[in-house]
Amino acid sequence: MSVMSPRSPEKAPPAPPFPAVPRAGRRRLRLDAEDRDVLWLYLLTRAALWTTAYGARWLFPADAGTHDPGPVLAPFERWDWGHFLNVARDxxxxxxxxxxxxxxDDRExxxxxxxxxxxxxHTVVPHWTAAGLxxxxxAxxxxxxxxxxxxxxxxxDAGxxxxxxxxxxxxxxxxFLAVGYxxxxxxxxxxxxxxxxxxxAWPLAAVLAALATTVRVSGLFLAAAMALHFVLTARGRADWRPLPWLALPALPAVLYAWYLWARTGDWMAWKHAQERGWYRHFHAPWEAWGTTWESSFDRVLTTGYAFMFQAELLAMVVGLALAVLLVRRRRRPEAVYVGLSLWALGTSYWYQSLPRxxxxxxxxxVVLAAWTLRSPRFRTAYFCLAAPLSTLFALTFLTGRWAG
Structure with a gap:
């Protein structure tokens, strides 16, 4: 069975482009054994990251001669956390x-x-960093x-x-799933x-996507994927009745733009803040690739930044390969979601935050899980490579270096 294809009996007619949700998935509200295993794994990985943060305070302080490792939560107070904190507090x-x-500081x-x-x-947890964590x-x-x-x-596949x-x-x-991001x-x-x-369940989907849009602009990419899924799966007249709900996810972005205009006189204040603070002026995709390549390998930046720009290039390659695979597997809505993300992040002066x-x-x-389930060698290779990279990126972030 091909990756990202819906399940179907061996002699059944060709499956539709979108799988039906199993009935058990519709009515199951309680946690099953797999859910409990997943939550246990989640707790263990959180404990591992917190242990790494504790070690980072003692082993990699900003001042190598210090005898004080600093506040316990200081490793989590890095980069974008400061912007979130400033907005929430002030x-x-x-x-x-x-x-x-x-x-x-371009916090908008x-x-x-x-x-x-x-x-x-914060009204319940007084410490801001603890509240973010x-x-x-x-979540x-x-x-x-x-x-x-x-x-x-x-x-x-089972499991x-x-x-x-x-x-x-x-x-x-x-x-970045464990810090205040x-x-x-x-x-x-x-x-x-x-x-x-x-x-x-379009009203519920639209409300949740709207809430996601209040958190990140990627909610609009999700809304676009949902809209394409709606069009591809609508059959009768009744199926088209929820169509107005699909406009709801755009409302938070419109309201936020209006709020910024009311205070700055600029309808594009969000985009202009991105341009000032993160060089997100529009550039052709090949220009962005070229600038990122130069930053990675031409020794124009210090080694720490150059390494992270190399990670940006790799993330772009992975994203493009994923988009192509989704198109070939006729997973068009998912391809739209990934493609819009690649376009948004791949048309700036250089790549930033693609790995994240x-x-x-x-x-x-899902694709990687399928490959690890069906190929023991790929499973071994993935975990052997991903585990040290995960630790490396965690240490990079927790010690105050740019980690994408």
Whole structure:
């Protein structure tokens, strides 16, 4: 049976381009044995990352001669966390400050979903970093349970859901699912939205996708994939009645653009913040590839940054291969989702955050899970390569270096 194809009996007629959701998946609300195994694996990998963070404080302090490793949660307070914290604590434009100031931090480049949840949790958990970690911890648990069910849509293999979660949690950038970033919260909303879309529960799917859009702009890519799935699966007149629901996921982006316009006079303030802070001006794909290649291998940057740009190139190759595979397997909605992500991240001055974006490509983890289930050699190769890379990226982030 080919990867990413729906299950069907050996002599059954050709399966439709989208698999039917198993009835058990529709009515099962309690955790089964596979779910419990997945949650146990999830807890163990969280413990491993927290252990790595503890060791990073003691072994790799900023000052090699220090006798104080610093605060326990300091390794998690890196990079984008500062932007989320600033928005949650002070708002987007505190004390009249904004992009008109020379030292502005371009915080409006980050959608408000995660900061709003962070502010709410902070009312119960006073320590901001602990609140952010708690959000990712809970959301990550929801996400891996949803991923189990997504994997069951595509793979007939026993333990497919467990293996899909394994390959995700051991992936190179898995550290970002454990820190105070938005990836876990996005997946906790996007994966259930995709499941609801597969069941044609369009109001629920639209609401969840709208919530995902408040967290990351990738929610719009998810909405586009859902819309294509709707068109390809609608048959009778009754099937088209939920069509207006598909506009709902765009509402958070429109409202956020209106909010920024009301305070800056710029409808494109989000995009302009991305351009100022992260060089996300539009460039042709080959120009972005060329600049990233030069940054990786022409010794124009220090070795740490050059290595991470090499990871950006590899992530782009993996993403393009995945998109081609999805098109060949006639998984068009999934191909749209991945393709839009590649276009958004692959048309800047150079690539940034592509390795981290792979965490959101659930078709990638399903494909890899299928290959590891059906090829013991591939399974051994994947885990032998992914495990040290995962540790390397975790240490890079936890010690304050750029990790994509």
């Amino acid at each position: 708002g987007y434009f505190p004390a009249g400050r904004g992009p008109w100031d020379a030292e502005w 480049a980050f959608f408000p979903g995660f900061p709003l949840v962070l502010r709410a949790v 708690l959000i990712s911890f809970v 990550g648990g929801v996400a891996v349970l949803a991923l189990v069910r997504v994997a069951r849509l595509y793979l007939p 497919a859901g467990r293996r899909t979660v394994q390959v995700l949690l051991i992936s190179p950038c898995a550290v 938005s990836e876990s919260l996005f997946l906790a909303l996007a994966l259930p939205a995709w499941l609801a879309a597969q069941r044609r 974006a792979t965490l959101l490509w659930w078709p990638l983890w």
